[in-house]
Amino acid sequence: MEHSYHGDTIGTMSVGARGVFNAAYEPLLFEVDTIPFPAAGREQETLDRFEAVSRDRRAAALIVEPLVLGAGGMLMYPASVLTELKRIAEASGTLLIADEVMTGWGRTGTMFACEQASISPDILCTSKGLTGGIIPLAATLATDAIFQAHYSEDRKKTFFHSSSYTANPIACAAALANVEIWRDEPVAERIAALSAMQAAGLRRFRDNPYFADSRATGTIAALDLRQLCRTRWRGADPRPFGRQAG
Ligand SMILES: *Cc1c(COP(=O)(O)O)cnc(C)c1O
Numbered sequence: 001m002e003h004s005y006h007g008d009t010i011g012t013m014s015v016g017a018r019g020v021f022n023a024a025y026e027p028l029l030f031e032v033d034t035i036p037f038p039a040a041g042r043e044q045e046t047l048d049r050f051e052a053v054s055r056d057r058r059a060a061a062l063i064v065e066p067l068v069l070g071a072g073g074m075l076m077y078p079a080s081v082l083t084e085l086k087r088i089a090e091a092s093g094t095l096l097i098a099d100e101v102m103t104g105w106g107r108t109g110t111m112f113a114c115e116q117a118s119i120s121p122d123i124l125c126t127s128k129g130l131t132g133g134i135i136p137l138a139a140t141l142a143t144d145a146i147f148q149a150h151y152s153e154d155r156k157k158t159f160f161h162s163s164s165y166t167a168n169p170i171a172c173a174a175a176l177a178n179v180e181i182w183r184d185e186p187v188a189e190r191i192a193a194l195s196a197m198q199a200a201g202l203r204r205f206r207d208n209p210y211f212a213d214s215r216a217t218g219t220i221a222a223l224d225l226r227q228l229c230r231t232r233w234r235g236a237d238p239r240p241f242g243r244q245a246g
Pocket residue numbers: 005006007008065070071099100101102103127138
């Protein structure tokens with residue numbers, strides 16, 4: 001999806017937005033199809049494009065950051081779009097990969113963002129919040145069908161490409177502690193309290209001409225800083241000539 005970020009390996013850079021951060025690797029990146037970001041009022045364009053790509057090109061998979069594109073500028077889209085993307089994916093046999101590295105563990109208001117769209121992705125990536133964000137650990141979840149398709153007793157079929165610290169015991173202990181917090185502590189109430197506080201904070205910017213597009217999903221609140229022309233300072237009309245994620 002346009003503006004997406006999925007990481008810094010060759011594969012993840014290939015499926016993420018191209019730009020200054022990965023320009024040096026451009027010759028090595030795989031070609032992928034991109035669907036537009038479902039901006040407000042233009043959601044149907046995204047769905048139509050995905051429908052066309054999955055029908056004509058037999059796409060292997062669609063990878064998306066569900067509900068919120070983090071590095072792309074905290075861009076938000078409604079859960080209904082995600083529900084529709086999953087419906088189209090299912091109809092065409094395209095796998096849906098939910099990159100919940102940033103959105104997982106309560107950030108969007110639910111444990112995983114996909115819950116709000118009432119969908120189960122075929123593959124779900126979780127990391128950052130898995131340990132409460134304090135130590136690196138990632139997990140890739142897959143449906144039973146995908147797991148079984150890769151499972152083999154044949155050593156030649158082993159996934160040999162892991163890394164030295166895979167399943168690092170200290171990281172796993174931190175993740176287990178985080179899971180206990182989710183199980184035993186009033187996490188939902190804390191998320192609700194944070195969301196309410198942030199919503200109140202955001203309201204204060206609503207009529208401020210220096211900020212635009214204040215928005216929130218769960219505990220993620222964002223607004224864009226308007227860059228105003230110099231002429232603004234001499235009393236002319238404010239004419240924003242660029243936007244940056246705030
Ligand atoms: C941070 C981030 C990643 C990268 O995760 P790494 O574990 O650093 O590879 C991938 N996807 C999203 C959505 C992220 O926010």
